[in-house]
Amino acid sequence: MARVWLIRCGLALTVLLASQPAAVAESLPNPYDAFRLTEMAPDNQLPLLGDRFRIDDHVDEITMVFFRDHGTDPVVLILPDGSKWYSSRHPQDVQWESGAGFDQVRIESPMRGPWQVSGALRPESRLMVISDLQFHAEPLPQRIFRGETISVEGRFTEAGEPIEQRDFRSAIQMQLHLVSTNDENHNNFGINPRHLGDFLDDGRGHDVRARDGIFTGEIWFNAPSGPYLPSYQAITPLYQRTYEQSPIMLAELPVQLEVRVSATEGVPHVLDIHVDEEQLQVDDLVLRGDVEYPNGEIQRIDIRTAMGDRLRERIPNYVNGSFAIDLTLFATTTDGREIEATVATYDFMARQPEPAGPTDEELAAIRAEQREAEIAAQVAAERERLRKQRVMLGLIVGVNLVLVLGWIGVMLFRRRGQGKNSGKAKK
Structure with a gap:
């Protein structure tokens, strides 16, 4: 069935691309539009590392779709033995279709070993394989919140049967990456793939039993919000595979923290927690965490709305500096999904309160x-002015009196002198 599906998928893509190659090549705003033409995305691929890839013994058939810059020449394939294939020169059993911006190549029983591809490749190029080896992971919810932690299980099968060789299973490394769909309307536009976590079969953490063939990943979805393609990467000493699932939307956690900082010593700060009731059931929340004080002390927080607790916490106000609030949310979405998520750390600053100002009575007394x-x-000031006037008046009177007395003295002196002169004249 897988072979029939991939042939049908390849033919559909070939017909659609060949009918309007230039228009299709120019209408690919992100790496996954080409596969939406076939209405499903392949989930079993080989990783394309730049311009190189490796075909291992588990690959029965491969379909390669190379997208390249518009108007450039078709790619050239370089085989492990050094031989070269061109769009115009290749074995007859190899199907090769080229357009203005793409090459599609399908090969049955491809040569094992390292391959290379020469051309102006674009990052949305894919290497889809048909193989008896498959990885099956639980589907992720279509909508996941930032900070949410989800336990995901997956297992490998060969020819549809679980792999029983324990040594083989212990050599597998499984990783989950989120690949942005590069929608410019979202926060994750243009970011590189994010490695979110590993899948382990060691009986630790959320993995129930060691080496039982069930790989468990405890995935913390800590990445910018927006649409992503989940990409599982399997690495073993013999081969590498990439398995993709349907796109998911990573949404902002509908929880907001707000602290009303007290400006009065002894009056507590108040933490209010706002929850979007359209996304979470507010009457069934558990919030656990702590408040770290500037002096290193810890205040525990444990709010359970089903027990009647309010989404409010008082924080004693007896030390100044930077506070940090870290909370973990356990909630039920309005569509019934149970979630566990880390609320982004909330920091706030408490400063030394200003001294209390005077009362109205004190202000009235001060004004009086x-x-x-x-x-x-x-x-x-009036008294001083009058005193100065009196002093000035006294000075004026004194000066005038001296002048008058002086003038009188002069007149008397003159009159006496005239009397003597007249006496002498009579003699």
């Missing part, structure tokens, strides 16, 4: 004192 002081100053 100020008025009395102003009146007293005015009275003193």
Whole structure:
């Protein structure tokens, strides 16, 4: 069935691309539009590392879709033995279709070993394989919140049967990456793939039993919000595979923290937690975590709305500095999904409160004192002015008196002198 599906998928893509190659090549805004033409995305691939890839013994058939810059020449395939294939020169059993911006090549029983591809490749190029080896992972929810932690299980099968060789299973490394769909309307536009976690079969953490063939990953979805393609990467000493699932939307956690910082010493700060009731059931929340004080002390927080707790916490106000609030949310979405998520750390600053100001009565008394002081100053200034006037008047009177007395003295002196002169004249 897988072979029939891939042939049908390849033919459909070939017909659609060949009918309008230039238009299709120019209408690919992100790496996954080409596969939406076939209405499904392949989930079993080989990783294309730049311009190189490796075909291992588990590959029965491969379909390669190379997207390249518009108007450039078709790619050239370089086989492990050094031989070269061109769009115009290749074995007859190899199907090769070229357009203005793509090459599609299908090969049955391809040569094992390292291959290379020469051309102006675009990053949306894919290497789809048909193989008896498959990885099956639980489907992720279509909508996941930032900070959410999800336990995911997966297993390998060969020819549809679980792999029983324990040594083989212990050599597998499984990783989950989120690949942005590069929608410019979202926060994850243009970011590189994010490695979110590993799948282990070691009986630790969320893995129930060691080496039982069930790989468990505890995935923390800590990445910018937006649409992603989940990509599982399997690495073993013999081969590498990439398995993809349907796109998911990573949404912002509908929880907001707000602290009303007290400006009065002894009056507590108040933490309010706002929850979007359209996305989470507010009457069935558990919030656990702590508040770290500037002096290193810890205040535990444990809120359970089903037990009647309010989404509010008082934080004692007896130390100044930077506070940090870390919470973990356990909730039920409005569509019934249970979630566990880490709320982004909330920081706030408490500063030394300003000294308490005077009361109205004290202000009235102060103003009365100020008025009395102003009146007293005015009275003193008036008294000083009058004193200066009196002094000035006294000086003026004194000076005038001296002048008058001096003038009288002069007149008397002159009159006496005239009397003597007249006496001498009579003699």
